[in-house]
Amino acid sequence: MTNVRRGCALVLLAGLLTAGCASADEGEHADHAATHQSSAPASATAQQQAVTIAVRLAGGAVTSDDTRVEAAVGQPIELVVDSDTSDELHVHSDPDHSFEVKPAAGQRFSFTVAVPGRVEIELHDAGRTVATILVR
Numbered sequence: 112m113t114n115v116r117r118g119c120a121l122v123l124l125a126g127l128l129t130a131g132c133a134s135a136d137e138g139e140h141a142d143h144a145a146t147h148q149s150s151a152p153a154s155a156t157a158q159q160q161a162v163t164i165a166v167r168l169a170g171g172a173v174t175s176d177d178t179r180v181e182a183a184v185g186q187p188i189e190l191v192v193d194s195d196t197s198d199e200l201h202v203h204s205d206p207d208h209s210f211e212v213k214p215a216a217g218q219r220f221s222f223t224v225a226v227p228g229r230v231e232i233e234l235h236d237a238g239r240t241v242a243t244i245l246v247r
């Protein structure tokens with residue numbers, strides 16, 4: 112738990128957009144996600160190929176640790192998760208996205224990012240950054 116909080120604090124210190132971490136210690140992301148919902152643009156209608164990020168949790172280990180990927184604003188980004196445990200994926204975009212990971216293979220979570228910048232994807236229970244997306 113402290114690992115997660117420290118990770119989030121470092122992100123805040125780095126001056127990045129961290130819509131989610133102010134309340135990360137509460138374990139609740141639903142409230143502030145709803146707060147930012149209204150600012151999401153509806154412009155990403157162009158058909159773009161999705162950026163896929165594979166994440167695997169097995170035996171307490173996380174593979175694909177802190178992968179760097181690039182994506183365009185509005186481009187679909189898909190997380191493909193194989194996991195043997197429950198966790199929470201948290202996308203540090205604005206607005207942020209949270210996905211509930213279950214112990215199952217082939218879970219897919221899709222989202223888009225509306226604001227350019229560096230977007231980190233965290234596993235909150237494991238306290239790990241699994242990927243960083245450079246959004247342009």
Ligand SMILES: [Cu+2]
Nearest residue numbers: 131132201233
């Ligand atoms: Cu977070």
